[in-house]
Amino acid sequence: MGREILLTLLILLFxxxxMQPLALLPWHPLPDTSPRVAERRAWLQLWLPVLPMFVxxxxxxxxxxxxxxxxxxHFDHGMLIGASIPFALIALRAALRAAWVLVGAPVELPICTAGLLRPRILFNPYLARALDEAHVHAALEHERAHARHRDPLRIWLAxxxxxxxxxxPWARERxxxxxxxxxFARDDEARSHGASGTDLAAAVVATARRSRSVPRAGRAGWVLGGDAALLGDSRSLQARIARLLAPLPEDCGSAACAxxxxxxxxxxxxxxxCGALALGVAFGNDILHPFFLWTWNA
Ligand SMILES: [Zn+2]
Structure with missing residues (x-):
């Protein structure tokens, strides 16, 4: 068998x-901490089950x-291909869905940040006219926070x-x-950049009203088509508004805390x-050739 084909099959299989058993890890509620810290932790937790696959x-x-x-x-070609097929189908499904976002029509949202490599803010002019200047400023600060962190790209990768x-289902819950x-984290960042919590709350409510008529992907599908929006996918709009109307919580503010x-x-x-690559060069044969022999004799 060709080396590259065998390599692909082995990557899919192993x-x-x-990854699949790690995806079953239960979701632990995050301790009560600042959204900035909690967001970083939740982001890393998203990747923990996938990281060993890269290694x-x-x-x-x-x-x-x-x-x-x-x-x-010598190895059993049929056994190796058959065992890899389920994982190949999952990878193909994930790749097709990711590609669909890139080539599909963007979801029409009143205000959002779009663009994977060069994020840009899209603001529906009808919404802008319906808002006060302070509300527009607050909404733009929220979107600028999304753009600073390249959130459309991070959402797409996540x-x-x-x-x-x-x-x-636990992966989707995470x-x-x-x-x-x-x-929450982008709301706090917008407020720390001068946006008023009250103005941002008003902008969020106005956007939510306007978004009612906008078709949204279902919870099982692509949530925002890779765009970071003012509304996000917040299931608890009420809790978010209450946070915005409360004083800005004290964030530790240092990079180390985040x-x-x-x-x-x-x-x-x-x-x-690089360490895993070096180990593969040094000891790959010692492990894989007994494995090939096992499939041949099985
Ligand atoms: Zn947002």
Whole structure:
């Protein structure tokens, strides 16, 4: 069998076998902390079940670097292909849904931040005319916070990670909980940038009224088509409005309190993947060839 085809099958099989049990991990309610910290923690929790799949993939790539093409080991082709098919179908479904967002028509929302690489704020002029200047300013600050953090890209990636954990409902619960905390965090950031909580609450209510007629994807489908909106997917609009009308909670404000920055997390991930790649180069054959022999004799 060709090396690259075998590598793909092994990544699907071992990656799926590692990720699916981890997707069953229960969702632990986050302790009462600032939305900024809670959002970072919830974001990392979304990726914990997927991370081992990347590590296994890097380890297998390390093995493939030293393996001749085609692979000469004896193994049961049928068993390997058959065992990989369920995970291949899940990956294909996730990829198609992610691609659909990129090529599909954008969801029409009164105000949202769209664009994966260069986020831009879209503001329905009819909504802008219906709002006071202070309300518009508050709504724009909320969307600017989404744009600063590249939330459309993060939502798109998070939905992709959630779809890879299909069909377990806990993965979607984690995703929806993160979306809700994300809105709280962006509300607080907008207020710390000068937006009034009362004005932002008024803008949220006006947007919610206007959004009633806008068709929304169901809870099982794509929530916002990758866009970060003023309303988000908040299931508790009342709780959000109450938060906005209350004084801005004191945030620790330091980067250390918010946990790892995206740059630090990516650097750690790169180190982890390079380590897995090196281990694959050094010990890949010692583990995979007995596995091939086992499938051959089974
Ligand atoms: Zn929002």
């Amino acid at each position: 990656g799926g076998l590692v 296994v993939g890097a380890w297998l790539c390390g093995w493939a670097l030293r393996e001749p093409d085609p692979v000469r080991a 939905q992709l990670a959630t779809d890879l954990q299909w069909p377990w 995703f929806e909980a993160w979306l809700e905390i994300l809105e 946990g790892l920055s995206d740059q630090t997390a990516l650097a750690l991930l790169a180190v982890l993947l």
